Each structure stands twice: as C-alpha cells, then as structure tokens.
Amino acid sequence: MNDSRPCTLDAITGHHARCRPDHPAISFEGTEVGYRELHRESNRSAHALLGAGLERGARVAYLGKESARYYEIAFACAKSGTVLVPVNWRLTAPEIEHILRDSDTALVFAEREFLDTLARLRPDLGALRTVVALDSEQERGAGFTAWKTGHLDTDLTVDATPDDAVAQVYTSGTTGAPKGAVIAHRSFFALGESMRQGGLDWVDFRPGDRSLISLSGLHLAGLNWSMQGFAAGVTNVVMRSFIGQEAVRLIREAGVTTTFVAPAMLQMMLDEPAATAQSFASLRKVVYGASPISEALLSRCLEVIGADFVQAYSATEAGNAVALLPPGEHVPGGARLRATGLACPGVEVRIVTEDGREAAVGEPGEVCVRTPARMLGYWKNEEASAAAVVDGWLHMGDAGYLDADGYLFLCDRVKDTIIVAGANVYPTEVEEALGRHPAVAEAAVIGVPDETWGEAVHACVVLREGQEVSPRQLMLSLKGAIADYKIPMSYGFVDALPRNPTGKILRRELRTRFWEGRRTGIH
Template sequence: MYVTQGLHRHVQQCPHEVSTVCAGRTRTHAQSVNRIARLAGALRDLGVTDGERAAILSLNSDRYSEFLAATLWAGGVVVPVNFRWSVPEIAESLAEVGARVLAVDDALAGYVDGIRAGSPGLQHVVHTGDGPPPDGTLSFEELVAGHEPVDDVRRGGSEVAGVFYTGGTTGRSKGVLLSHDNLLTSSMAYLAGVPTPTDRVYLHAAPMFHLADFSAWVTGGIVGGTQVMIPAFDPVAVLAAVQEHRVTDLLLVPTMIQLTVDSPRVDEFDLTSLRRVLYGASPMSDALLGRAMKAFPNARYVQAYGMTELAPIATLLTPDDHEDPARRRSVGRAAPCTEVRVVGPDDAELPRREVGEILVRGGNVMLGYWNRPEETADALRGGWMHTGDAGWMDDDGYVSLTDRLKDMIISGGENVYSVEVENVLAQHPAVATCAVIGVPDDTWGERVHAVVVPAGGAPVTLEQLHDFCVDRLAGYKVPRSMETVDALPLSAAGKVLKRELRKPYWAGQERAVH
C-alpha cells in the first residue's frame, strides 16, 4: 500500500469531479494530480528522492495538500511542522531529521532566516504563498509550471512516509516515524468503523500539520470526494465554509466545537449539510454535545482516541455509541485492525474495570522514534505500544480514561509536557524551583499551571514568567496561571509529588483528564 495510491484511482474513475477548494481556487482530481506530478518532478530535481525529508511550515491550503502528495510521489518523506513552535524549536527539528527542502507560506515566511541559521542542512525553501516569493526562495507555482509530470515512484509499504513530531516524557519533542502502511491502516480502520460515502466534502479547519487532520487528508485520498481548506480555525470561518461548500465531514477538538457552536453568529448559517463530526483530544461533556447537536442538526458524532505513535487511531466511539449516555463517557472500543488491552506494572492484562496502562498493537503502530532506539524499544516493548495513559475497560470492550501516567497536559488539543516548560521557567532568576501541572479549564480543557518557589523570597508574577517564556516556548506551552509556594511536596526519594499539587484543582472532577 502507498498513500498516493488513491490519486490514481480518482483520476481513472472521476477525473472531472472536484478535488480541492481553497481561496477561490477549485481543482478537479485530474488537475490536482497533474500539478502533483509536476511538483514531484521539481522536488526530485531538488534532491527529494528515496526517503529524503521535505518539510512544510504553513497554514492550511490546497498547496499544502499538493506539497504533501508531491513529496510522497517523488519518493520522499514528509515532515509537517507545527507552526506554533518557536523558531529555535522548528530549526532544531529540521536539523535533526536532515530536511533539505522546506515549504513556507506568506504567513510564516518571516521565520525563514532564523530557521536557516539553526538548520544548516536546509538547502531549498519553496514559497507556497500568493504574494511575491521572498528573496532566496523558489516559487511554488513556477516549479509546477516549469516541470513536466513524472511517474509516481510508488514508494510504500513499510517505508517511512512521514516524520511527525510529538511531545515526550523527557520534555523534548520526538520525531515519530510512520510508514505508508501505518497511515493507511489507521485511515482504513476509521472507514471500516465509520462508513463514509465517496461524495463527502471534508473541511480542513484543524491544522494540517496535526496528525489528526493529516490522517483525514490520507482518508480523503482513499475515499475521494472534495477537500476544502481554510487557513486556520476560526469559528465564523468554519460556519461560513460549511454553508458555502455544503461540507459533510468536519474534524475539530472539543475546544473548537465549543467555540463554534457557542458563536453568537451560529444561527446565521445553514449547517444542515454536516453529516459527520469527528473529535478527539478529550471527551465532550453531555452539555456541549447537546449544544453541538442543536447547531448541527443532521450530524452524527465520532470520537477517536489515539496518539501520533498510533497513526493516530486506537479506539473509536461510533455514532451509534453516542446514543448511549453511559458509553459517551468512554473513548470507545478498539478500532478495526487494532488490539487494545489494559495492563498492570508487569504488562499482564488486568481484569475488566481495573485501572492500568492502555496498550495498543496493530499495523497502525509506529516504526519508532527518529534516532532514539532506547526510547523506541521501551515504548514498543513486548510488541505493544505503551501509551502512558491509564484507564479501564468494561465487559464490552469500551475503554475509559482515568489519568495519565506520563506528565502530559492537553490544552486546546495540543500536547504540553511539563518538564519542557519547567526547564525554561527554572532559567528565570526569580525562580528557585518549580513544577508545572495541568489544571481544569472551561475553554482549553486543561491549562498550563506553574507552581513556583521564588528565589530568596523575591516576588515573581505571572506576567514576568509569561514574558520570559514567550520567546523560548510555543505560545500554547506558556503558563496561563501560577501560584507561589514556600516548598514543593517531595517523596522520600526527592521526587516532586505532582499528584499532591493537582489534588485541589481536580477534586470533584469526574476524571483526571479533560
């Protein structure tokens, strides 16, 4: 199997149907594939062949889609970049994977000089925006126009298709290696669990660098239909796009759903075309689900639980499952092509309803972490992906999350690892020591909260910490709240007892994960 396989089928079976819609541009499957084949020829001339990495730093667009497909068509490996990272974080990741080509749009072109300084192996920058290409960059459209179409190399199977960065327990992002088989297994598992017609109209409102939306892009390559892109999530932009393009399928994290359905303008739009709303990162409350059902009267809901290392789906809570209020509190059952079990510290499976670590096995499980053999071996020990999430399984196989074994915070659908934030806060002269935890937040699900022991009793404010962190961390990692304490609670071994810090914030909550 290879990710570009569906493109050939679409050109053969429905060449004149609409493939992509973006910024006033509408292209058929035949037109899109012709552009992809031409761009692939250009990328091959730039050295993107046989597993070489090509990165993209961009808001959503049809050119984003074409760049992904062209890189794979040329035999390369895609590296979607989180545009919310700081320039040093981006440069470090590109240097680590040895990316030789970077695509960048108008919104993020200002990052290029800093990225080049920190990633000396970067040889070419392709400008995907509508404005004039900045000095030292290549025009996307000129590359397409100036090259003849080349044949798809059909690199696939267990070969690496992409490197997708995620957070890590060490506090530093890890590059997750996903093969063509991994990505296609996950997408086909979704399609088996949630049958989807080929005339779907999917809206890319979540960022395309995120594996959840990337997976939806892969799914579109399998089933066909139309993919509509808006640059970034905005509640009114989502509502307008659904109405204008008669969108049938939409993926959002619950925070985005809440902002959309609670928009004061929601009643101005015809949203009756929506048939499926996929969400993840956290469960939806019954109250929010009720408001969403009212706003999208014809839509049915699907929750997917997983992680980047699982390409990304482990379990599915299907539309039918959402009809049962008890099951809505779970994250569903193992997706087709996937096994899930809950184990104790010895990795032995636990009896039903006992809490342990959630493990996953299947063709969707990653190849490993980029240049991290020890961490790969630990995560995949015994042939199972150890998620680091704690939960339990009922008698029918429905999995419920209870807590995280890893020190991770999910804020607005973004993974934040506390150690990374702590390492930055500890550099502030007014901070003697600190701990970072996730606390409940009505808007973001969880927010980053800093518990600080001031140095020498000196005063320290949230504003000071914010200003200090903002140049060193992506915005979503910067603490949104803080408290000062005289000392942090420690175990006998000297380890900070974060569960004690969390207790007052999570008391009375249904689950210790939002």
C-alpha cells in the same frame, strides 16, 4: 482489498485522475482544484524535488499555513519517495530549529512570512540545502511556481510499499523535546480498511461528501483525516487556519457533510451567533478527538448539530484511530458517553498495571495497543522507540480501564496522574465535575507540592462571562460528586488555559510555577 483501490499515498491522485478527473479534490478560498489538476501539479512538483537532487528518504519540510499547495506538496513527496515533515507555523524559532535540525531536513517550502526566521536559522542547519518560497496570491510567477516550472507532469514510479516512510510528524512535546514519529503509508489506510473488514460505517466517506479539514493537516490527526478523504475521492474543504466563525460559514455555504474536530473547536463553533441547527443542516457525521470532551459540551452538540457523532481515540505514535465510540452510544444521558470507545477491528487493546500484569475488568492501568497503523519508530531515537513499543505493544501513556463489554474508559494521562497520600487522582474526572457548575466554563486540575500528602489537588478555573464564584462555593459543589480526597484544596482563576495546537491542555505549563526549584515534578 479491491485491487484497484490505492494502498499508498503516491497512487491516490492518479487513481482519481482516471476515475473522476474533474471532480473537485480541494476547495480553498473560493477556488476548486480537480483531481486531474492535483495529479498533474503534484507530479510536476515531484519531478522538481528529484531535479533538486533529493534522494529517496530525504526529508522535506513545509512551514506555513494550510493551503491547496500544502496537499500538492504532500503528494509530491509521496511520489518522489521523499518524506514530508510538517512544521507547525505557531512554533517559536528555537522549536522550528529543533525540528529542522533533528529531521535532517534537506529542503523547506516556506511561506513568505517565515523566510526571515529561516534565514536566521539556516547557518546552523547543516543538512538544509534549499529553501523554496511559497507564492502569495499577489506573487504568482515567483517562488514555488517558478521552482517547478519546466518540469514534467508525467507519472513517476517510486515502487512504494505500504511499509515505506512517507511522513515524519513531531509529537506535541507535552514532556521533553518533541520527537519525530516516522509514519508509513499503511497508517493512512488502516482505519478505512478496518471499517471495511468489520462491515462498519462509523467513520466513512461517500462519493458526494464535502469534508472540512478542521484539525490542521500539519498534525497527524488532520493529515490522516485529509488523506482518508483524498483516498475516497471526496472534496476536501481546506481552511488556512481554524476560526469558529469561518468554520460555521463554510459548513453552511459549502455544504460540508463530514468533519473531524477537537472538542475546543466544537465549543468555538457553538459559541458563534450564527451557530443554529440550520447552519449545520448539511452535516451528516462529526468525528471528534485529540482531547477529552465534557458531557455538557457533548450534550449541547447533540442538541444543536443534527449529525451522527463518533469519538476517535489515538496518538501520533499509533498512526491512526485505535478505538471509536460509535454513533449509537451518543444519546443524551447515555450510559457510555464517558467511554472512549471500542477497539477498531484489527486493533487489540489491553490495560497493564504498574507491576506489569494485565489488569482485570474495571481495574485501571496504562493503555497499551497493538495496531497495524503504528509508527515505524522515532527518528534517530532507538531508546525512546524501545520504551514506547514493547513486544509489539504501543504504550499510549494514558491511564484507563476496560469494562465487561470491552469499552475503553480513560482516566487521564499517566504522567498527569496526581498521587495524594498514595491514592491516584485522575484530573479529567475532577475537571468534569467542576465543569458541571454553572459558573465554570472549563477547568484544568494539576498536582501541587504538599508537605503532608506529597501532592495536593489544585484547580485552574476559567469562569463563564459575567459569572462569579468563590473557591469555597466550588469546593462545596463537589461534595458528594467525587471522593473527598479528589476535591481540590486550592483554586486559581485564569482567563484561559494553555493548549497545544490540537487543543490538548498543557498541564505542564500550569504546574511549572508550583514546582519551580524542585529537582523533580513530584513531591
């Protein structure tokens, strides 16, 4: 590695403050913040954190929508040796309480609209000492600004190492209560380093790039993307929250060149009337991930958006991408469009069967990875950490297989697998087949109890506007497309599918009413 290249988050802003002080680091709602300004203000906030009595390793939460201040605070945490705990503002009060209590958060930065919620929760949060109100545009001089005023803007020396904790990100909680994955500095640099080691430009940043942070930085995928952009010294275009119309406008007017999105975001952008090829003319690269993408949507993206596409596969616990599907595989009708990708340089992927052996080529099993970006562990949960990481291998919780060339193909989440009379049915395969019907906008497939077969396949279907179709018509359309035992025996039509903030379908919510009153979620 080049010795001058930062390898911990605390070193990023100082490096670019020296190399390109006036280059915009952040563009947010019409205002740009240069790297020198970001460095000085994050220094000031870091001094204020230490002045508040926080010690190294103390947890600092952020509760609010995205803004330039969020990234200033993120760097301030790194510079003070404290650990950032991003809190999704869409969560309910009990969910917020769980994160603040579980993380032993000592200080919370909160936007005004969440202060009442914090006031109600605070008596039960013994570790919480300080709440700092974030300024609104109309309240400069109060709250956050006043809190850091008077503190130095000089550099701090924390002597951080790549293995030190810098963030604690809570899992989306698709099963059980969310757990705090403790992330080290090294996780944020692993992908860029692996690309350099492999001589690859599948995921890259160039000096003049303007990177749109579409996936929220309050989740590890978005935070990872933004920090890679900051590390490269590019301009990061920040949205308070993702809106398809606003994203299309920003890409066009701000000259966005690269972004990382979830497939649902691509769908929302392409559904906008302003989404023409000209609107996306500045884009050179689109990285997508966080949930599966349908072949129909990907084909539409390739037709409208004239950019290189790269699929990234990861998980919060993995710390960074573990596999990538390169641009060269993204061609209409390409043989590997359904693949997840190849392991990143320095990352190992293997498939493990239910009986613990390594699967043969083409044989499905659980995906396990060994990656230098892996989390340090779950906060205060050694049992869950030991179950997730065995002998250095992270169990991803996904079912998949490797082909003869090492390409990874995912079948589904292990826990989402439906077992019909002893045969595994992977929902994604059925959902893709349903998505090819012209009346279907999207579908989610779940297992429901069946007295004869143990489980039966049920499809929750969202229809395209103005379209009608019967369950029988859908069933007949699947004949010959997938094996008979995979074809849903029942169908329900819904207006929308429940999703978590990163766009993943919450099949557990769809299953609840079918399994209510049963001891377990399997028959």
